[in-house]
Amino acid sequence: MDVEESIRENSNTDVRNPIFLDRGDVAALLSFPSLINHLQFSLPLVSTSIQSPLRQNFPINPCSSLLLMPSWSTSPSLPFIGVKIVTSFPQNSARNLPGINASYVLFDSSTGQTLSMMDGTEITLWRTACVSALAAKYLVRQDAEVLVMIGAGSLASYLISAHLAAIPSLKKVVVWNRTAKKAQDLAKEMEEGESGSVSFQHGECLDEVVAMADVVSCATRSEIPLVRGKLLKAGAHLDLVGSFNHSMRECDDEAIGRGRVFVDNEAALVESGELVGAFDRGVISRGDIGGTLLDLIKGDKVGRSSSDEVTVFKSVGSAVVDILTAQLVYETRLIEV
Template sequence: MRVVTAPQINGILTFRDLVETLRSAFRSDIETPVRHHHTIERTNGSDAALLLMPAWNDFTKQAHSDRGYIGVKVVSVFPDNAEVGSPTVQGVYLLLSGRNGETLAVMDGQALTLWRTAAASGLAASYLAREDASKLMLVGAGALAPYLMRAHSSVRPIRDVLVWNRSRERAERLARSMNGLDGLTVRATSDLEGGVRGADVISCATLSRTPLVMGDWLSPGAHLDLVGAFTPAMRESDDAVMRKARIFVDTRAGALEEGGDLTQPLADGVITEADVTADLFELCRGEKAGRRFYDQITVFKSVGTAIEDLAAAILVFLKT
């Protein structure tokens, strides 16, 4: 059994490879039972969450039966950790042989999650963002932010990046650490509205419970990537976003049940399930079109799926 650490994962993966790996995964036969989501009540802080995310591919359909895999991710989400400088999301990934159930590897779940989550946004942007998109607005400066920056710039010619965070200090810290890398110009801003209005791609990764991005701020042709707000009580966009944008999701089963950006406007009758144009399965398989014209506004809501974890874990395993 291999033990794969975060530094090893960071040294193995590239977003160009991982985005294409996810594209292939969404075209293939992978079983993903509904993930187990358990709330852990805490008397001395915000409630935490425990997530169990299993997936497996059908090794009987593989050219070689020993290439089948089973995986499960165990994740904890402690929102208060950010206040003390600890990761909000932590976890471990267990990869098993689909042939005989043998444990193949234990991997750092936090690193794997950061990579696959950002890569899913990059995958969606490859269908939904304008091909000439060069300006990125990051809303949130947490652990995922630098990964989202790199993922989006791997599929579109991003050159200028603005970072907004409730704590200006954290935004400035991220901007300093990323400025100049891969030819990017990265700056912090306190003007959220102005940054959104001037961006080609807006990527949000927060734990906000109230909308941060307003539909009236989105410029023609903008693409909005909503990564945070992973429970029905959380939200990063307002109703106007959903009214004016063409809506896409990672998986219908997950996004329509878990993400407040969709569950709340659905419950209020602002949109219906028919307004969700496509998920990543349909986009990757060519069953539905992504961006249809230059000035169209698109929005992608993701809550994560075990397909992404399994695909990323297999890629890491094959490269170690």
């Protein structure tokens, strides 16, 4: 039974029981190649049909907040309404609890019925990593061998796995983190879970590992630039994931100035600390931005233009890739039932 038949069969009943998918369920229904391919195929088809209002942020108390990120589509190939619900409780670190928790709710856009409730944190981790990896397919040198992962938090393993799926030439992964033990642990964990010929190690000197990298992926909340542009070797690709406000910066102005910069969507131009700061300081202008991920996929903008060019990709996330990821999870679940 294919996806369309499954959806029609479910639609024949007046009431559909929502499918509850926890973190493990979501992970089991996704693979990095499948999600990368789904985003690459679907974004050009549905990008103009998806409505994504600005996320709403409601303060719960001086430290905590509730965020709502809705989206919906008028395309027959994406008959859904989706809402990601996120709570931010930074004080949870003192309680040994996660500071960010999220749920994703998927509705039928023709009836309004609830179709599924999913772990929103897992949705975010997968889509963030796969957006970066998809951009890398257009921006990374075909002979790239060394990936440096800066940061060893929850997103790091997803970014590593997604890049390995998108860049088959990679042979070595080096993990760096301010807390060396976390970098060591992640490198060991990845090595134990990787069945291919890729080697994993941790790096102690950040400047040294950046200088050896063909691809640098950053997933931190740093407010002090970590990647120094002068150390990026010719032909390197820099992937920036962590910053989402003006005070956060994962690289310096020289990295932005040296690179040909692409973004996941236009929101990065007003949210990213690296880019907003570079605009304000006259390092680059908005007109210097090479394009968006959608531009790359559609071929409206050329990605890497030479083997020596430094490329930069900055992502801040969007409800569009959230709903596409939720679509793949839900439809894969229907097929497997």
